[in-house]
Amino acid sequence: MKLYKVLPDLSRKNHMAIWQKALRQQWSAEDLDWSRPQRITSPRLKDQMARVLTPVLMGEQAALYSVSGLIPILGLNGEVESQFYLTTWAVDEARHTELFARYYGRLEREPLSIRRFRSGYLFQSQIVSTEPAEWLAGVLVSEVLAKLLLEDFKNLDLDPLLSDICDGILRDEARHLGFNQIYMEDRFKDLHLQGQSHVDAAAGHLRDRVQRVLDCVPPMFDEVNEELAAIGIDRHRIYSELEAGANRRLDRSIERGRRAAKGLQALSSADDAITEQG
Numbered sequence: 320m321k322l323y324k325v326l327p328d329l330s331r332k333n334h335m336a337i338w339q340k341a342l343r344q345q346w347s348a349e350d351l352d353w354s355r356p357q358r359i360t361s362p363r364l365k366d367q368m369a370r371v372l373t374p375v376l377m378g379e380q381a382a383l384y385s386v387s388g389l390i391p392i393l394g395l396n397g398e399v400e401s402q403f404y405l406t407t408w409a410v411d412e413a414r415h416t417e418l419f420a421r422y423y424g425r426l427e428r429e430p431l432s433i434r435r436f437r438s439g440y441l442f443q444s445q446i447v448s449t450e451p452a453e454w455l456a457g458v459l460v461s462e463v464l465a466k467l468l469l470e471d472f473k474n475l476d477l478d479p480l481l482s483d484i485c486d487g488i489l490r491d492e493a494r495h496l497g498f499n500q501i502y503m504e505d506r507f508k509d510l511h512l513q514g515q516s517h518v519d520a521a522a523g524h525l526r527d528r529v530q531r532v533l534d535c536v537p538p539m540f541d542e543v544n545e546e547l548a549a550i551g552i553d554r555h556r557i558y559s560e561l562e563a564g565a566n567r568r569l570d571r572s573i574e575r576g577r578r579a580a581k582g583l584q585a586l587s588s589a590d591d592a593i594t595e596q597g
């Protein structure tokens with residue numbers, strides 16, 4: 320263990336504000352009413368749900384692993400405010416993993432095995448990195464994808480408990496995307512102050528990374544193609560919104576960092592970063 324400073328600065332205000340929000344907005348799977356009758360009763364629909372929820376559960380578990388792994392790295396970098404925030408992010412992903420694991424019990428089904436869902440495993444593997452900005456660029460794709468799928472599940476209103484699960488997770492995901500924006504803007508502000516060549520190198524690298532992770536999405540959809548269509552989820556709309564949304568968010572962080580470095584605009588507040596859509 321390395322501790323560089325006994326007294327941390329805690330001077331990054333927006334990081335501290337989103338950490339405080341995350342602390343106050345915690346909730347538990349036990350807050351939901353699991354005794355409500357299951358509306359998904361047809362064996363065929365249960366089988367379809369078990370398949371399409373596989374990438375969702377896998378994503379929650381992979382997020383728990385990777386977020387937990389980044390906590391000590393941020394400490395080593397002396398990024399204590401971000402380290403604080405990630406402790407809540409890990410709790411969020413643990414809660415999401417628990418929710419979907421328990422939901423499989425309610426469905427009386429099991430997800431696809433890793434052997435039968437290699438594309439999902441490859442997608443998650445592409446996101447892994449021990450460099451925080453690199454990791455956050457990949458995470459942008461998985462979190463926007465989770466957001467789009469959960470919004471669809473909620474709108475389809477398949478089972479009231481599933482809608483409540485999606486509703487709670489969507490609030491958490493908005494916060495994760497908000498932190499992603501706060502961290503990236505701040506990183507790009509620093510890079511802009513170091514010079515345009517630093518910005519160009521980092522931006523190019525992170526855009527490539529987003530694209531590599533995006534490339535792993537269609538093979539995953541292929542695996543559950545029929546089930547997505549049967550349930551009423553349009554994979555092509557999801558993919559185009561995902562591609563546009565992930566790139567737009569990264570570009571926005573780069574631009575906001577530039578404007579902040581030039582003194583043209585303040586960095587986004589926690590409230591703005593959480594509520595900003597698209």
Ligand SMILES: [Fe+2]
Pocket residue numbers: 379382411412415465488
């Ligand atoms: Fe999650």
Ligand SMILES: [Fe+2]
Pocket residue numbers: 382412462491492495
């Ligand atoms: Fe998340």
